[in-house]
Amino acid sequence: MATKYLLKGGTVATCVQGSDAPQVYKADVLVEGNTITRIGQDIAPAAGVEVIDCENKWITPGFVDTHRHLFMTVLRGNHCDMLLSEYFIKMSWTVQGTLTPSEVAIGTLAGCLDALHNGVTTILDHFHAAHTPAHADAALRAVLESGARVIWAPARQSPPTQVFPSIEFGHEPGATQWQREKLRELGAPNAGKLRPDGRVTLGLAYDAIWQGPMSTHQEFLAYARSIPVSVITAHVVQGPQITQWRDGGLLGPDVVFSHCNVLADRPAPDDEMWAALKESGAAIASTPEDELGMAHGNPVALDALRRGVKCGLGVDATSINSGDIFTQMRFALQWARGHDHERIHLAKETAPFRNKFSSADAFRLGTLGGAEALGLSSLIGTVEVGKRADLVIFDANSVNLAGTADPITGVVFHAASEDVDAVLVDGEVVKRGGKLVRDWAPVARELKKCADDIRERWPEDKLQERWKKWYDANGAPVF
Structure with a gap:
């Protein structure tokens, strides 16, 4: 399993500590272990580095x-x-x-x-x-x-x-x-x-x-x-x-x-x-x-x-x-x-x-x-050298994003989960090619079973009866 990745040819969109304005620029991003070690133009991949093609893609912080x-x-x-x-x-x-x-x-x-x-x-x-x-x-x-x-x-x-x-x-x-x-x-x-x-x-x-x-x-x-x-x-x-x-x-x-x-x-x-x-x-x-x-x-x-x-x-x-x-x-x-x-x-x-x-x-x-x-801005929250490699790669050619000139407005106003091509956490790829690396099917089966069991124990009419009893006695308190 690769521990070094070169995100090649993407557009970085990130805030920067100490500035109110985000930065958007073309760059390669090198990840070694759990850390972003280099950001720049035309970084050549060394031996043992997996290249992730980021042409027509945006790279943002997680x-x-x-x-x-x-x-x-x-x-x-x-x-x-x-x-x-x-x-x-x-x-x-x-x-x-x-x-x-x-x-x-x-x-x-x-x-x-x-x-x-x-x-x-x-x-x-x-x-x-x-x-x-x-x-x-x-x-x-x-x-x-x-x-x-x-x-x-x-x-x-x-x-x-x-x-x-x-x-x-x-x-x-x-x-x-x-x-x-x-x-x-x-x-x-x-x-x-x-x-x-x-x-x-x-x-x-x-x-x-x-x-x-x-x-x-x-x-x-x-x-x-x-x-x-x-x-x-x-x-x-x-x-x-x-x-x-x-x-x-x-x-x-x-x-x-x-x-x-x-x-x-x-x-x-x-x-x-x-x-x-x-x-x-x-x-x-x-x-x-x-x-x-x-x-x-x-x-x-x-x-x-x-x-x-x-x-x-x-x-x-x-x-x-x-x-x-x-x-x-x-x-x-x-x-x-x-x-x-x-x-x-x-x-x-x-x-x-x-x-x-x-x-x-x-x-x-x-x-x-x-x-x-969360007190973590020295580790995460931006795409900067020395930060942990918590990164999101968006497909800028997707149905939702294609034609958007600015990744910042694109992410805020148009992006959805299907536009997230890849996700790295601490340098580990957890989503790739639009799909979770973890097999979702068995999780979904167990989730549905447990959800059905809970709804069977607590049908809506039973819950509604409890709520009405409380409301009739106390009204709707402000918390």
């Missing part, structure tokens, strides 16, 4: 997903029409706690392969189904097997032991103890590296800030950082968590908050939540497609870019929406443009000369922006 629940691919399509509150009752507090380790494992593996197929090479996996040690072990094995670059962040939480008449979490004391021990067991031997080469690292998902005294959270997060975990991630939708984390002294550049729709339409540049993020170096993971559809609130990705707050994009879950970053880039960009245009129309302001936000802004969010949010 796309970075800063918020995904990989295991939920086993529930693909189940939540597309749900409100967030409905999803909590039907999925998070009902179906999720009944999933078996094998169902979690196949969902995680399929989720990783879905990402790679779409050119997503790096994923922050907020794994909130670590209900037992067996569930955690099964999910991690699937991540390691997939070949993706993953920050695997098991959640510090347990499933509810009761939903009606009020929600209770009776397993919390035991879950806290074994999850604490599991973090140390996995992370301590190799400083948080879960693969010796560092392609998979340990993170922590921590949505427990609303439970118990602040001192409990301060102690647990200090413990996790001592292991160390590479990233700590938490959901923020419309709640006060950002200031809670700030006031508890918990913020830092290793924190990634998902969604942050509470920040939308806050005009003051010194707003305390925005200021807390910028001053601490904490980041946002924006998932505009499901945020708009599930009533999270308005997306803030381009606001973050404008304010100098680190931000990347994410899919959230393929049970809710698509699994590619192309769609997220389009949603983020067009939402920001539309919202700006609406403001101008309502204020009867003079029409602008051009759009405030560009394709280059969206491309940055999907690549370098995501790498910065």
Whole structure:
């Protein structure tokens, strides 16, 4: 198996650290081991180097997903029409706690392969189904097997032991103890590296800030950082968590908050939540497609870019929406443009000369922006010498892309998974000739079997009955 590749005759399209403008230029790219070692014109292939013909192809960085629940691919399509509150009752507090380790494992593996197929090479996996040690072990094995670059962040939480008449979490004391021990067991031997080469690292998902005294959270997060975990991630939708984390002294550049729709339409540049993020170096993971559809609130990705707050994009879950970053880039960009245009129309302001936000802004969010949010911009996010070889090769002659002059606009507005000809992660080819290197058929068979089993256990009428019971008693709470 070749460990050296020469990507010959392609067009490189990449952001560059320290610049707001992406670069597009013709060049060969030499990959040796897991690293980009040379970029230039007319590089001659040496012995032992496999040449990949990139004429009429674009070479971009691998796309970075800063918020995904990989295991939920086993529930693909189940939540597309749900409100967030409905999803909590039907999925998070009902179906999720009944999933078996094998169902979690196949969902995680399929989720990783879905990402790679779409050119997503790096994923922050907020794994909130670590209900037992067996569930955690099964999910991690699937991540390691997939070949993706993953920050695997098991959640510090347990499933509810009761939903009606009020929600209770009776397993919390035991879950806290074994999850604490599991973090140390996995992370301590190799400083948080879960693969010796560092392609998979340990993170922590921590949505427990609303439970118990602040001192409990301060102690647990200090413990996790001592292991160390590479990233700590938490959901923020419309709640006060950002200031809670700030006031508890918990913020830092290793924190990634998902969604942050509470920040939308806050005009003051010194707003305390925005200021807390910028001053601490904490980041946002924006998932505009499901945020708009599930009533999270308005997306803030381009606001973050404008304010100098680190931000990347994410899919959230393929049970809710698509699994590619192309769609997220389009949603983020067009939402920001539309919202700006609406403001101008309502204020009867003079029409602008051009759009405030560009394709280059969206491309940055999907690549370098995501790498910065995850603290990985020294390794990935751009096509530059010395960076890890996480690369995507697009067929510029495809039905979707042929005739497009600019690869940046082409990728942001026209690309889809079928245009992704090849994908490399850490110098390993995981997609070639438009197909995954990993045999997808057996994965699909197991995925379908498990999905059917779950739907048989939880038919829609049964779930709808639970949701109506909750809604009639409580309404639709804002999270």
